[in-house]
Every structure is written in structure tokens, then in C-alpha cells.
Amino acid sequence: MTNRSSTRHAFLAAIAASVCFCIAISPAFAQQSTPRDPTEPQQGQPHSKLLPRPAAAIARQSVDEKSMRALIDQLVSCGTRLSLSSWTDAKRGIGCGRDHIVARLNEIAKESGGKLQVVVDKFGSTSERTSGKPLPLQSVYAILPGSDPKLAKTLFIVSGHYDSRPSDVMNTEADAPGADDDASGVSVSVESARLLSKAAATGRGGYRATLLFAAIPGEEQGLLGGYRLLEWAKQQGYTVGGMLDDDIVGDDPSPGAPHRVRLFSGNGEIDDCDSPGRELARAIEEIDGRENIRMIFRVDRYGRGGDHYPFYKAGLPAVRFTEPLEDYTHQHQTPRTENGIEYGDFAKYLNASFLGDVARDNAEALGQLAMAPAPPTNARLTGAVTPDAKVSWSAEEDPERSGFEILWRETTEPRWQVYDFAAAPGETVLRGVSTDNHFFAVRAVGKNGARSIAIPTEIERRPPPLPAGTKQ
Ligand SMILES: [Zn+2]
Numbered sequence: 001m002t003n004r005s006s007t008r009h010a011f012l013a014a015i016a017a018s019v020c021f022c023i024a025i026s027p028a029f030a031q032q033s034t035p036r037d038p039t040e041p042q043q044g045q046p047h048s049k050l051l052p053r054p055a056a057a058i059a060r061q062s063v064d065e066k067s068m069r070a071l072i073d074q075l076v077s078c079g080t081r082l083s084l085s086s087w088t089d090a091k092r093g094i095g096c097g098r099d100h101i102v103a104r105l106n107e108i109a110k111e112s113g114g115k116l117q118v119v120v121d122k123f124g125s126t127s128e129r130t131s132g133k134p135l136p137l138q139s140v141y142a143i144l145p146g147s148d149p150k151l152a153k154t155l156f157i158v159s160g161h162y163d164s165r166p167s168d169v170m171n172t173e174a175d176a177p178g179a180d181d182d183a184s185g186v187s188v189s190v191e192s193a194r195l196l197s198k199a200a201a202t203g204r205g206g207y208r209a210t211l212l213f214a215a216i217p218g219e220e221q222g223l224l225g226g227y228r229l230l231e232w233a234k235q236q237g238y239t240v241g242g243m244l245d246d247d248i249v250g251d252d253p254s255p256g257a258p259h260r261v262r263l264f265s266g267n268g269e270i271d272d273c274d275s276p277g278r279e280l281a282r283a284i285e286e287i288d289g290r291e292n293i294r295m296i297f298r299v300d301r302y303g304r305g306g307d308h309y310p311f312y313k314a315g316l317p318a319v320r321f322t323e324p325l326e327d328y329t330h331q332h333q334t335p336r337t338e339n340g341i342e343y344g345d346f347a348k349y350l351n352a353s354f355l356g357d358v359a360r361d362n363a364e365a366l367g368q369l370a371m372a373p374a375p376p377t378n379a380r381l382t383g384a385v386t387p388d389a390k391v392s393w394s395a396e397e398d399p400e401r402s403g404f405e406i407l408w409r410e411t412t413e414p415r416w417q418v419y420d421f422a423a424a425p426g427e428t429v430l431r432g433v434s435t436d437n438h439f440f441a442v443r444a445v446g447k448n449g450a451r452s453i454a455i456p457t458e459i460e461r462r463p464p465p466l467p468a469g470t471k472q
Contacts, residue, residue: 040432040433040434040437040438041430041431041432041433042432043431043432044431044432046419046420046430047420047421050418050421051402051445051447051449052449053287053368053449053450053451054368054371054448054449054450055449056204057364058195058199058360058363058364058367060356060357060360062195062360063191063195063356063359063360063363064191064194065352065353065355065356067104067191067194068187068188068190068191068352068355068356068359069187069347069350069352071100071101071104071183071186071187071190072179072183072184072186072187072250072347072350073347074100074104075097075100075101075162075178075179075183075186076177076178076179076183076346076347077096078091078092078093078094078096078097078100079091079092079093079096079175079176079177080092080093080094080164080166080172080173080174080175080176081093081094081096081097081162081163081164081176081178081217082094082163082164082165082166082169082171082172082176082220083130083135083137083163083217083218083220083221083224084130084135084170084172084221085172087136087138093172094162094163094217097162097163098120098138098140098162098217101140101162101186101190101215102118102120102140104190105118105140105142105190105193105213106118108142108190108193108194108197109142109197111194111197111198111201112144112197112198112200112201113201115144115145115197115200115201116142116143116144116193116197117142117143117144117145118140118141118142118143119140119141119142119143120138120139120140120141121138121139121140121141121228121232122136122137122138123136123137123138123139123228123232124136124137125137125218125221125224125227125228127221127222127224128222129169129170129220129221129222130221130222130224131170135218135221135224137217137218137224137225137228138217139214139215139216139217139225139228139229139232140162140214140215140216141212141213141214141232142190142193142197142212142213142214143210143211143212143213144193144196144197144200144207144210144211144212144213145210146207146208146209146210146211146370147206147207147208148208148209148400150374150396151208151209151210151373151374152208152209152210153210153237153238153239154209154210154238154239154240154241154374155209155210155211155212155233155238155239155240155241156209156210156211156212156241156242156243156244156366156369156370157211157212157214157229157233157240157242157243157244158188158189158192158211158212158213158214158244158246158362158366159185159189159213159214159215159216159226159229159243159244159245159246159307160182160183160184160185160186160187160188160189160214160215160216160245160246160247160249161182161185161186161215161216161217161218161219161220161225161226161247161307162182162183162186162215162216162217163178163217163218163219163220163221163225164176164177164178164181164182164183164220164345165178165220165332166332166333166334166335167332167333167334168334169220169221169332171334174334175334175335175344176334176345177335177344177345177346177347178345179250179345179346179347179349179350180248180249180250180251180323180330180331180345180349180350181247181248181330181331181332181345182219182246182247182248182249183250183347184246184248184249184250184251184350184355184358185245185246185247185248185249185321186215187250187355187359188246188249188321188355188358188359188362189213189214189215189246189362190213190215191359191363192213192359192362192363192366193211193213195359195360195363195367196211196363196366196367196370199367205367205371206371206448207367207370207371208370208371208372208373208400209241209369209370209372210238210370211366211370212233214229216228216229216307219247219306219307220332223305223306223307223309223310225307226245226306226307226308226309226310226311227310229307229310230310230311230314230316240311240316240317240318241317241369241370241453242280242283242317242318242319242366242369242453243280243308243311243316243317243318243319244280244284244308244318244319244321244362244365244366245306245307245308245318245319245320245321246320246321246358246362247306247307247320247321247322248322248323248326248331249261249321249322249323249355249358250323250349250350250351250354250355250358251323251326251327251330251349251350251351251354252323252324252325252351252354253325253327253349253351254324254325257351257353257354258351258353258354258357259294259324259354260291260292260293260294260324261292261293261294261321261322261323261324261354261357261358261361262294262296262321262322262323262324263281263284263285263293263294263295263296263319263320263321264281264296264298264299264300264301264308264319264320264321264322265277265278265280265281265295265296265297265298265299265319265320266278266298266299266300266312267297267298267299268312268315274439274441274456275312275315276315276316276317276318276453277299277308277311277312277316277317277318277319278297279317279441279453279454279455279456280317280318280319280453281295281319282295282415282416282453282454283365283369283451283453283454284319284361284365285415286415286451287364287365287368287369288361288364288365292357292361293361294324295414297414299312299320300320301322301326306320308320317453321358321362323354327349329341329342329343330343330344330345330346330349331345332345333345368450368451369450369452369453371446371448371450372444372445372446372450372451372452373395373398373400373401373444373445373446373450373452374395374396374398374444374452375443375444375452375453375454375455376393376394376395376404376425376442376443376444376452376455377393377394377395377455378392378393378394379391379392379393379440379441379442379455379456379457379458380392380393380457380458380459381435381440381457381458381459381460382435382460383429383435384435384459384460386435387431387432387434388429388430388431388432388433389429389430389433389434389435389438389440390427390428390429390430391406391427391428391430391440391442391457392426392427392428393425393426393442393455393457394425395425395444398444400446400447400448401444401445401446401447402423402445402446402447403421403422403423403424403444403445404421404422404423404424404425404442404443404444404445405418405419405420405421405442405443405445405451406418406419406420406421406422406428406430406440406441406442407419407440407441407442407443407454408430408433408438408439408440408441409438409439410437410438411437411438411439416441416454419440421445435459439456439457440456440457441454441455441456441457442454442455442457443455
């Protein structure tokens with residue numbers, strides 16, 4: 001464990017060093033790697049002021065793997081947690097699952113000195129997979145209110161779904177242990193609640209925005225809990241700052257485990273692969289390190305879906321964590337043995353070390369995002385057909401903010417680099433930088449070193465001229 005954390009520090013230091021390196025001698029670097037391209041800017045240097053990220057990161061060894069496994073075992077012991085199964089039987093069915101989650105969160109709330117609030121949200125929902133009839137459902141939320149009066153209306157969510165399914169998604173009788181899909185994600189959400197509420201209770205943390213730890217039903221019947229969570233957040237008057245969906249995050253059977261968790265983010269419907277979800281993914285990778293996060297630039301695994309999807313479709317920053325390589329004999333399968341192959345989603349296949357890594361990476365990302373100032377608004381890029389790029393943005397007053405980082409990247413690069421720092425909102429002119437050759441974004445930086453997600457600049461749309469007489 002200490003190994004991993006020292007590797008992480010060395011890695012982050014290496015990233016910081018490489019960022020500084022690029023900024024300090026970027027023309028030489030650029031000439032080496034792309035010798036026939038002109039350097040940008042032609043003269044002078046970018047001005048960067050890199051604040052270190054928040055100290056006192058959540059230590060990997062503080063993750064309670066035993067309690068995570070205990071919760072998973074309790075959920076599996078419910079036999080099935082199909083959303084169509086019993087909500088009232090304490091021993092078998094989805095109500096049994098709800099009871100175990102509420103009990104565990106209540107324990108954690110107690111340890112938090114009353115900071116964490118546990119809520120059961122009852123609602124009804126209909127889909128093809130409820131036989132077209134309204135199905136009564138219950139979501140479990142644990143809420144850690146933000147300390148900043150304005151930012152407390154912004155919500156950072158981590159969610160796992162606690163329903164499970166056998167091969168036939170309408171069969172309420174068959175066993176559906178659902179250890180990996182998705183008791184594992186629920187255990188990550190619940191453990192994040194413990195880690196972050198403990199930090200808040202001991203005066204560490206300083207989470208300015210509100211954190212929501214969700215365990216939701218109805219995923220297998222058509223993302224019913226995910227759609228409800230989005231609606232609930234809106235009804236409560238929250239802005240969603242980020243939604244981290246953990247679904248199938250416990251198994252890592254390939255040799256050499258634990259491996260990196262995959263983090264899926266969709267392209268969105270705007271240009272340049274810069275959707276809010278993509279910016280959230282980049283922020284998480286930067287916080288947790290490339291050695292821990294494998295970004296995948298697609299909304300979900302091929303042909304699959306998850307509870308981040310309703311948020312993604314609403315244009316909100318939402319991503320999905322999933323294990324490195326899935327074993328389909330363990331998913332959505334009624335337990336059985338056929339031709340010598342054992343089917344079923346049992347806890348014995350889980351990798352505690354990998355699952356603990358995922359919990360730590362979720363909690364650290366959520367914590368840092370909740371410590372950050374609000375992201376800037378109205379980020380714009382102007383200066384087309386001039387030698388200089390002009391980046392402008394707005395932001396409300398915030399005495400806890402240090403300033404803003406102007407980010408850029410080559411259009412073919414997956415990650416941002418810090419280009420410049422500005423103390424106040426307004427316009428920054430990047431002299432001698434082409435608007436054509438890079439993408440730009442802005443993010444806010446707190447005095448504590450926590451960064452908001454980046455907001456890509458919008459560009460002026462200038463459609464090419466059409467031949468005379470052509471209708472647009
Ligand atoms: Zn799932």
C-alpha cells in the first residue's frame with residue numbers, strides 16, 4: 001500500500017516536472033518533436049504559476065477493504081436484488097439489500113458526528129422491463145452538505161446500483177447474487193461516504209460543495225434509479241458538478257492485477273471531444289494519476305449502458321468506472337454450471353486490492369472536486385484571422401480562489417497542459433498563438449490548490465461562404 005502511494009507521489013512529481021518542463025522550454029521541446037513546425041508563441045514564454053494540489057490526500061491504506069467486502073457479502077446474501085422482487089422481505093429480495101445499505105450508512109453517519117445525512121427516496125417508475133406498470137422503487141442517498149453557502153448548491157455524486165439480475169431480467173425467483181454488478185459499485189460509494197465524512201468530521205477536507213453518496217435501484221430495468229437521481233437533484237435545486245458512476249468495479253482476474261480502472265466518458269454533441277463528461281474524466285485522471293486511471297473516450301462499453309447516461313444526455317459532467325476486462329460468465333447470469341463452466345456473479349471472483357484502489361480513487365477525486373472553486377462560465381476564444389488567441393471568461397466573486405489556469409492542447413492531444421495563469425476573470429491575450437492550432441479551456445484554482453473541471457472555450461462560428469443562390 002505504501003508502495004503504491006509513494007509510486008503515486010513519484011508519478012505526480014513526474015507529471016508536475018514534465019508540465020514545468022514543457023512550459024519552461026517549450027520551444028526547444030516543440031522543435032525536437034516536431035522539427036518542421038513553427039514554435040508558438042513565436043517569441044516569449046507562457047506564464048504559468050503552478051500551485052501544488054491539496055496536501056493530505058486520502059491514503060490508500062485508510063480504505064477499509066474488510067467493511068467493503070462485508071457489505072458485498074450482505075447484499076449477496078439477499079439471494080436476488082431484482083427491482084421486481086420483494087421490498088418487504090428482510091431476508092430475500094431488493095428490500096433486504098436496501099436495509100443493509102441503510103444500516104451501514106447509518107453507522108457511518110454516527111461516526112461522522114451527524115455530518116452525514118441518510119435519506120431514502122421513494123418513487124415510482126415504468127419501463128418495458130416493469131411490464132409497463134409503475135414499479136415502486138427506493139434509492140438510498142447519504143448527503144455530506146458543503147461548507148460554502150454558494151457552492152453547497154453544487155453536488156458531486158458517486159453512485160452504484162444495488163439491484164441485480166439473473167439471465168432473465170423479469171424472473172423474480174432465480175438467484176442473482178450481483179457481487180460485481182453492482183454490489184462492488186455500491187461498496188465504493190459507501191466507502192467514499194466513510195472516507196470523506198470522516199475527513200470532514202476531523203476538520204480535514206474542507207469540502208465546499210455538497211457530496212452525495214448514492215445506492216440506487218432499477219438500473220437493470222432501464223436506468224430507472226439514474227433518471228430519478230437526476231430528477232431528484234434538480235427538484236432539490238442542486239447543480240450537478242460531477243457524477244461518478246461505479247458499475248462493475250470489483251473483478252480483475254488478468255495476471256498482474258491490480259490493473260488500472262477504466263473511466264468512460266462520452267464525446268458529447270459539441271466539437272472537439274470536449275464534453276463536460278470528458279472534462280470530468282480528465283480532472284479525475286489528473287487527480288488520481290495516469291498509473292491508476294485508464295481513460296476511454298467513449299460513453300460506455302460497446303452497446304452497454306449505465307446510470308451516468310441520463311446525466312450525460314442532459315449535458316452534465318458524468319463518467320463511468322468499470323473494471324479492466326470483464327468476464328461475461330459472471331454478469332447477468334443465473335448461477336449454474338454448464339459444460340464445466342461456472343456461471344454467476346459471486347463475491348469469490350472479486351479482487352479486494354483492485355476494489356480498494358477504485359474506492360480510494362473515487363474518494364480522492366470527489367474530495368478534491370468538492371474543495372475547488374466553481375468552474376468559470378462564458379469561456380470564449382476569439383482572435384480568428386489574427387496572430388493572437390484571446391481567451392475570455394466570467395466568474396463570480398470567490399475569496400477562496402487563487403485565480404484561473406488557461407489550458408491548451410494540440411488538437412490531437414488527449415490531455416490539457418497549463419499555458420498561463422490569470423488572477424482575475426476577463427480576457428487574456430496569448431500573443432503569437434494561433435487560434436487554429438490548439439484547443440483552449442479555463443479552470444478555476446483554489447488557494448488550497450484544488451482545481452475545478454476545465455471549461456473549454458466556445459468559438460465564433462463562421463460558416464464557410466456558400467455559392468450564390470444556395471439556401472442555408
Ligand atoms: Zn450494472
